[in-house]
Amino acid sequence: MNYYGSPVARLIEEFSKLPGVGTKSAQRMAFFILNAPTERADQLAQAIAAAKAQAKHCTQCYNLTDTDTCYICANGSRDAATIMVVESPQDMAAYEKTREYDGTYHVLHGAISPMDGVGPDQLRIKELLMRLNNPDAPITEVIVATNPNVEGEATAMYLSRLLKPLGIKTTRIAHGVPVGGDLEYVDSVTLLRALQWRREL
Numbered sequence: 001m002n003y004y005g006s007p008v009a010r011l012i013e014e015f016s017k018l019p020g021v022g023t024k025s026a027q028r029m030a031f032f033i034l035n036a037p038t039e040r041a042d043q044l045a046q047a048i049a050a051a052k053a054q055a056k057h058c059t060q061c062y063n064l065t066d067t068d069t070c071y072i073c074a075n076g077s078r079d080a081a082t083i084m085v086v087e088s089p090q091d092m093a094a095y096e097k098t099r100e101y102d103g104t105y106h107v108l109h110g111a112i113s114p115m116d117g118v119g120p121d122q123l124r125i126k127e128l129l130m131r132l133n134n135p136d137a138p139i140t141e142v143i144v145a146t147n148p149n150v151e152g153e154a155t156a157m158y159l160s161r162l163l164k165p166l167g168i169k170t171t172r173i174a175h176g177v178p179v180g181g182d183l184e185y186v187d188s189v190t191l192l193r194a195l196q197w198r199r200e201l
């Protein structure tokens with residue numbers, strides 16, 4: 001039933017297609033826009049159009065950027081010999097927030113998932129190999145920071161098989177119990193991993 005007229009119904013429908021947004025939230029967003037000043041609605045529309053038009057992948061690491069080379073690859077003071085492989089730009093941002101990592105990244109844009117029809121060819125793995133084979137910029141370590149789930153682990157295994165023959169040090173981020181967590185509530189796979197990868201105090 002179309003209670004509000006077609007343009008409003010369409011706006012609600014478009015919002016409801018966004019991830020994590022149900023019909024109720026979509027209605028709230030649509031009425032917020034309708035009740036907001038026109039400039040505010042225009043700014044939102046322009047921000048969406050500009051992001052779509054200008055966002056592209058870095059030619060080196062495939063992070064999102066609006067220039068040819070992202071700000072990390074363009075930063076000469078970062079350790080270009082270390083590459084952290086992540087699944088998404090959001091994962092890269094999560095590591096950047098720690099302010100502890102000063103190497104570069106390589107964004108795969110997904111993980112191997114035969115169930116979803118995603119194989120190595122759909123990811124930026126070829127491009128990673130090209131970076132590793134570049135004699136002008138030798139790489140000393142590849143840190144595999146894919147997610148600790150089935151797809152992320154499959155991707156990590158695939159990469160380790162691929163990278164071993166190249167003789168480049170390949171490491172995997174550790175998984176363990178969350179900081180501030182309570183052992184009682186941690187799942188057994190995580191507990192087992194934490195035990196396997198324990199370190200000396």
Ligand code: ZN
Nearest residue numbers: 058061070073
């Ligand atoms: Zn980059």
